[in-house]
Amino acid sequence: MISQGETFESLVRALSLLPGIGIRTAQRLVPAMVRWDDEKRTAFLDGLSPLRDLTICRQCGFLTDDSDCRICQDGMGATRFAIVSHPQDVLALEAAGLTDVAFHCLGGLVSPGKGQDEDALLLDALVQRIDENIQEVILAFGPGLEADLTTDAISRRLPQTPLTRLATGLPVGADLSHSDVLTIRRSLEGRTKYE
Numbered sequence: 001m002i003s004q005g006e007t008f009e010s011l012v013r014a015l016s017l018l019p020g021i022g023i024r025t026a027q028r029l030v031p032a033m034v035r036w037d038d039e040k041r042t043a044f045l046d047g048l049s050p051l052r053d054l055t056i057c058r059q060c061g062f063l064t065d066d067s068d069c070r071i072c073q074d075g076m077g078a079t080r081f082a083i084v085s086h087p088q089d090v091l092a093l094e095a096a097g098l099t100d101v102a103f104h105c106l107g108g109l110v111s112p113g114k115g116q117d118e119d120a121l122l123l124d125a126l127v128q129r130i131d132e133n134i135q136e137v138i139l140a141f142g143p144g145l146e147a148d149l150t151t152d153a154i155s156r157r158l159p160q161t162p163l164t165r166l167a168t169g170l171p172v173g174a175d176l177s178h179s180d181v182l183t184i185r186r187s188l189e190g191r192t193k194y195e
């Protein structure tokens with residue numbers, strides 16, 4: 001049997017692997033979790049179990065646990081694309097009424113500040129997915145320098161494809177998923193051609 005100290009340390013180490021959770025926060029979380037009843041503990045552990053098989057799809061950039069990615073399948077035959085920086089942005093766009101598009105997730109934006117250049121993003125796979133039948137590629141990023149640099153990188157790779165940008169109104173630099181549905185809907189409706 002492992003000692004109490006080791007048990008506590010093991011839980012703290014695991015929780016502190018989460019983004020945004022430091023050791024001190026983890027140390028506060030563990031006692032709270034220990035007070036959970038069996039039902040809640042089971043729900044937590046069962047909820048985490050798919051993590052073992054989850055990966056990022058090399059074609060579309062979304063989470064998948066399968067070689068037949070659902071997002072790739074859903075996007076087959078679409079004539080419009082919507083490009084997002086993070087997977088959670090898709091939920092925000094769908095809630096704002098954007099459907100009938102193929103989604104593509106770059107895995108971030110070009111960011112000199114974070115040392116993230118074009119090579120770190122899923123751009124080559126994007127070019128592979130776009131053919132001459134695509135009528136519009138919506139660049140679904142909020143405004144900001146990183147969005148501008150990313151837009152530039154995409155337009156250089158897809159010179160023949162009509163690109164549109166979201167209308168202003170979204171907060172600068174914020175993730176789309178932090179904006180409300182109405183703001184996103186307005187920015188979609190007012191989107192403009194990028195030239």
Ligand SMILES: [Zn+2]
Binds near residue numbers: 057060062069070072
């Ligand atoms: Zn995929």
